[in-house]
Amino acid sequence: MGEPDTTSMDGEESRTEAVVVLDIHPDEFGCRQLEFVSALSNLLEIDASDVLITDYQAGCTIVFLLLPGDAAENLRLALNRQLEDPAVGGFVNEFRVRNAWTANARLRPVMPVTQDKNNSRIFSWVHISDIHFQNPDGKHYAAQGAILKSFLDALPPALKSFSKNPDAVFFTGDVAHSGDPSEYDLAEEFLARLKEILPNQDCQILIVPGNHDVHRPDADRYPDDEKFAQANLKTQLNVVELEANADRAGRFSRLLSRLDNYRNFVKNCTAVSKPEINHEWFFTHRLEKNPFSIGIAGLNSAWRASSDKDRGRLIIGLPQIEKAEDNLNSCNIRVLLAHHPLASDWFCPFDEDYQEKKLKFFDVVVRGHEHRGRSKLVAGPKGKPNPWISGAALYSREERPRGFNICRLNLDKGWLEAVFWYHDDDFNWTLDTSERRNGIYHYTLSTETQRRLGRKRR
Numbered sequence: 309m310g311e312p313d314t315t316s317m318d319g320e321e322s323r324t325e326a327v328v329v330l331d332i333h334p335d336e337f338g339c340r341q342l343e344f345v346s347a348l349s350n351l352l353e354i355d356a357s358d359v360l361i362t363d364y365q366a367g368c369t370i371v372f373l374l375l376p377g378d379a380a381e382n383l384r385l386a387l388n389r390q391l392e393d394p395a396v397g398g399f400v401n402e403f404r405v406r407n408a409w410t411a412n413a414r415l416r417p418v419m420p421v422t423q424d425k426n427n428s429r430i431f432s433w434v435h436i437s438d439i440h441f442q443n444p445d446g447k448h449y450a451a452q453g454a455i456l457k458s459f460l461d462a463l464p465p466a467l468k469s470f471s472k473n474p475d476a477v478f479f480t481g482d483v484a485h486s487g488d489p490s491e492y493d494l495a496e497e498f499l500a501r502l503k504e505i506l507p508n509q510d511c512q513i514l515i516v517p518g519n520h521d522v523h524r525p526d527a528d529r530y531p532d533d534e535k536f537a538q539a540n541l542k543t544q545l546n547v548v549e550l551e552a553n554a555d556r557a558g559r560f561s562r563l564l565s566r567l568d569n570y571r572n573f574v575k576n577c578t579a580v581s582k583p584e585i586n587h588e589w590f591f592t593h594r595l596e597k598n599p600f601s602i603g604i605a606g607l608n609s610a611w612r613a614s615s616d617k618d619r620g621r622l623i624i625g626l627p628q629i630e631k632a633e634d635n636l637n638s639c640n641i642r643v644l645l646a647h648h649p650l651a652s653d654w655f656c657p658f659d660e661d662y663q664e665k666k667l668k669f670f671d672v673v674v675r676g677h678e679h680r681g682r683s684k685l686v687a688g689p690k691g692k693p694n695p696w697i698s699g700a701a702l703y704s705r706e707e708r709p710r711g712f713n714i715c716r717l718n719l720d721k722g723w724l725e726a727v728f729w730y731h732d733d734d735f736n737w738t739l740d741t742s743e744r745r746n747g748i749y750h751y752t753l754s755t756e757t758q759r760r761l762g763r764k765r766r
């Protein structure tokens with residue numbers, strides 16, 4: 309990721325491009341385009357015929373402009389003066405300008421973004437996943453080091469452009485490749501370096517386990533318990549009884565021991581945040597952004613993982629979901645972290661069905677596992693309009709691009725925005741602009757979420 313390219317567009321040598329984000333409905337903008345062009349040309353003291361709107365997008369009305377000479381730069385300077393200059397302030401208020409960028413410099417906001425003006429009301433996070441740390445004997449150890457260094461170099465400018473003070477880093481599992489303690493030593497070093505470069509030292513690093521965090525020799529140590537679990541966990545009642553140790557056999561703790569190396573790592577790693585309520589195999593955590601309360605559930609989708617034949621055998625189970633709901637019920641926003649794709653065929657059918665019904669409790673789902681080449685805001689289960697965010701794998705051992713995501717959730721306005729960064733084998737970091745020219749995926753949260761945020765239906 310280098311400095312923004314400020315060269316002008318082909319065939320438009322005397323023009324530069326600007327991107328302006330307005331907090332008005334696109335239909336309204338469609339009616340007021342001439343008014344907007346007139347106000348902008350007055351503001352910049354250029355001819356209205358020199359202001360070309362090349363495109364505008366629905367969502368929050370992102371307007372792409374071609375402006376003559378230095379006008380884009382002048383726009384940047386003018387918007388920074390909005391508090392002192394009534395004319396600029398009038399333009400910003402009139403068109404509810406929320407954000408703007410200059411040409412090819414979309415990494416560099418030209419006016420303070422929303423969270424800078426009112427930082428307490430944006431909840432933002434960085435999403436990473438699936439690093440699969442291998443120790444120096446591993447085939448991909450060298451590539452892993454180079455890729456993670458590249459990520460640590462890329463993150464500060466990416467944050468600067470989009471979310472200056474993230475509240476959290478979510479690491480959605482497969483920290484290690486085989487669950488070996490030596491792999492967690494590397495993870496600890498990496499997270500200490502990550503913590504150092506985060507602009508906000510209060511930023512919480514929260515992690516959930518993946519299937520590669522299972523130490524398979526430990527999963528094989530109690531074959532009778534594994535056989536029992538495969539044969540007898542057929543309903544949620546069975547899971548409840550197992551977790552409650554109803555048979556007094558201690559099976560549940562022996563089954564969980566496959567994650568002991570992982571659990572020791574999260575317990576002892578100083579960079580990893582200690583959750584408010586630690587249920588030992590999953591957690592819930594609450595962050596206060598006065599007056600909003602954000603609840604985060606880190607659910608364990610890997611406790612039944614044991615081999616390369618996990619598909620269809622996994623269980624999250626009623627105890628995790630019910631306790632997470634109880635702990636977070638009073639929160640304005642509820643975020644779910646897990647490793648595997650939820651409500652999918654990775655889980656036993658009875659648990660997949662249960663998730664389908666119950667996970668509507670959460671406003672946003674953040675997960676990993678599939679190392680998707682293109683992360684997206686993907687639709688949740690039927691009837692659940694809020695976003696589920698996947699991807700962000702930083703694993704070196706494959707041809708697919710690596711990636712990380714940055715998200716910000718506006719608690720006042722009830723929207724979520726995300727940017728997706730990708731890394732190719734030539735170590736280029738690219739912002740995904742395949743569907744949005746500025747790379748920002750904007751999502752208005754559901755009516756139910758808006759209600760919990762104290763907003764009336766729009």
Ligand SMILES: [Fe+2]
Binds near residue numbers: 482518519
């Ligand atoms: Fe995985």
